[in-house]
Amino acid sequence: MLKMNTHPRSATLPELAALGPAAAAAVRDLLRQCPAYRPTPLLDLPRLAQELGLAQLAVKDESQRFGLGAFKALGGIYAVLRLGQDYAAARLQRTPHMAELLDGSLRELMRGLTMVCASAGNHGKAVAAGCRLLGCRALIYVHRSVRPCRLEAIRAQGAEVRQLDLGYDDAVAQAGADARAHGYVLVSDTAGPGGDRVTGWVMQGYTALIDEALEQLPQPPTHVFVQAGVGGLAGAAAAYLAAARATVATRVIVVEPRRAACLLHNADAAVPARIAAEAPSVMSMLDCREPSLLAWRVLRETAYAYLAVEEDEAVHAVRRWAAPSDGDPRLLAGASGATGLAGLLHAGARAPMREALGLDAAARVLLINSEGPNDTQAFTEQTGLSVVWPAQASMHA
Numbered sequence: 001m002l003k004m005n006t007h008p009r010s011a012t013l014p015e016l017a018a019l020g021p022a023a024a025a026a027v028r029d030l031l032r033q034c035p036a037y038r039p040t041p042l043l044d045l046p047r048l049a050q051e052l053g054l055a056q057l058a059v060k061d062e063s064q065r066f067g068l069g070a071f072k073a074l075g076g077i078y079a080v081l082r083l084g085q086d087y088a089a090a091r092l093q094r095t096p097h098m099a100e101l102l103d104g105s106l107r108e109l110m111r112g113l114t115m116v117c118a119s120a121g122n123h124g125k126a127v128a129a130g131c132r133l134l135g136c137r138a139l140i141y142v143h144r145s146v147r148p149c150r151l152e153a154i155r156a157q158g159a160e161v162r163q164l165d166l167g168y169d170d171a172v173a174q175a176g177a178d179a180r181a182h183g184y185v186l187v188s189d190t191a192g193p194g195g196d197r198v199t200g201w202v203m204q205g206y207t208a209l210i211d212e213a214l215e216q217l218p219q220p221p222t223h224v225f226v227q228a229g230v231g232g233l234a235g236a237a238a239a240y241l242a243a244a245r246a247t248v249a250t251r252v253i254v255v256e257p258r259r260a261a262c263l264l265h266n267a268d269a270a271v272p273a274r275i276a277a278e279a280p281s282v283m284s285m286l287d288c289r290e291p292s293l294l295a296w297r298v299l300r301e302t303a304y305a306y307l308a309v310e311e312d313e314a315v316h317a318v319r320r321w322a323a324p325s326d327g328d329p330r331l332l333a334g335a336s337g338a339t340g341l342a343g344l345l346h347a348g349a350r351a352p353m354r355e356a357l358g359l360d361a362a363a364r365v366l367l368i369n370s371e372g373p374n375d376t377q378a379f380t381e382q383t384g385l386s387v388v389w390p391a392q393a394s395m396h397a
């Protein structure tokens with residue numbers, strides 16, 4: 001299902017500047033102070049591009065970001081560092097340098113801080129890794145369908161993990177309520193009303209990957225197919241590219257599981273609403289029923305179109321990357337990581353969609369492999385392929 005974005009553009013949304021190239025440069029400056037920060041690879045897939053009739057197909061491979069298996073490390077760690085700095089500043093009556101926070105000299109102070117978030121897996125792992133860097137406590141809520149390997153990966157970063165008998169969106173609400181009740185600091189990657197500040201930092205963190213990709217690409221992309229859960233990644237990508245529009249004109253297509261297409265269904269809403277629950281999606285990191293208000297606002301102004309894909313299309317995309325055409329590099333992805341490719345293959349196979357999106361022989365498409373096969377069992381069940389995956393690698397290794 002394809003829905004073009006027909007929302008009128010205001011062109012004055014303040015978030016666009018906050019998520020633009022200057023902000024991304026500041027994020028990268030800060031992240032360079034962390035161990036294990038380095039740009040992730042950008043891979044060129046010339047054979048698949050040829051098969052799809054495109055000029056170029058490039059994939060930003062986030063599967064090894066910070067050794068944490070997903071792009072989410074950028075946003076979670078960046079937001080935790082900013083929050084930790086604020087916390088210390090309020091107690092020291094001066095703003096400490098990030099180096100002081102990272103070299104352990106403020107550990108005693110940081111021990112008094114608890115950060116909390118709800119997560120399907122990757123955001124929680126990132127927040128836990130950031131808290132470990134600062135020496136503060138991480139408390140991560142996961143919803144009922146999160147698989148044990150995901151819980152273990154979060155625990156391996158030193159966090160306390162609580163599995164709640166709730167769905168994802170209710171676990172998010174619970175984390176917010178408990179933060180207020182107990183004086184914890186909430187690190188949410190999805191914004192409810194008034195929740196823009198920290199979620200904005202999380203999204204700013206994600207802009208670093210688009211900034212890196214534009215440095216790595218010979219020419220800017222004409223299209224980005226980017227997968228969405230609550231919309232933070234897609235919103236960050238689209239806002240960055242909109243802010244850079246003077247030099248880059250890119251169409252951003254937001255790809256969601258058909259079962260959890262909360263952005264597509266809320267594209268024309270005056271106020272976004274929770275969509276009806278369906279069976280869990282194999283794209284488990286995208287299985288959200290309510291968009292982030294911040295991402296939804298940004299995407300209304302910046303997305304070119306919304307596209308929904310079926311379960312089997314995501315699994316097919318995982319296989320396509322894992323067993324590539326001759327000459328193309330192999331990419332290891334979980335189903336959520338390959339959903340952008342599923343969207344491209346879906347649109348590429350349908351002439352009216354190709355035309356509506358301008359996917360032609362001049363198109364240069366960028367995809368994001370947003371996570372590796374972090375759930376190796378699911379990967380093997382879905383693809384029939386076995387995989388050795390260093391999902392638990394720690395930032396300190």
Ligand SMILES: Cc1ncc(COP(=O)(O)O)c(C=O)c1O
Nearest residue numbers: 228229230231232233285370371
């Ligand atoms: C691997 C992966 N891809 C994509 C997303 C989507 O990000 P967002 O929820 O910001 O839309 C997530 C979110 O957790 C994720 O873990």
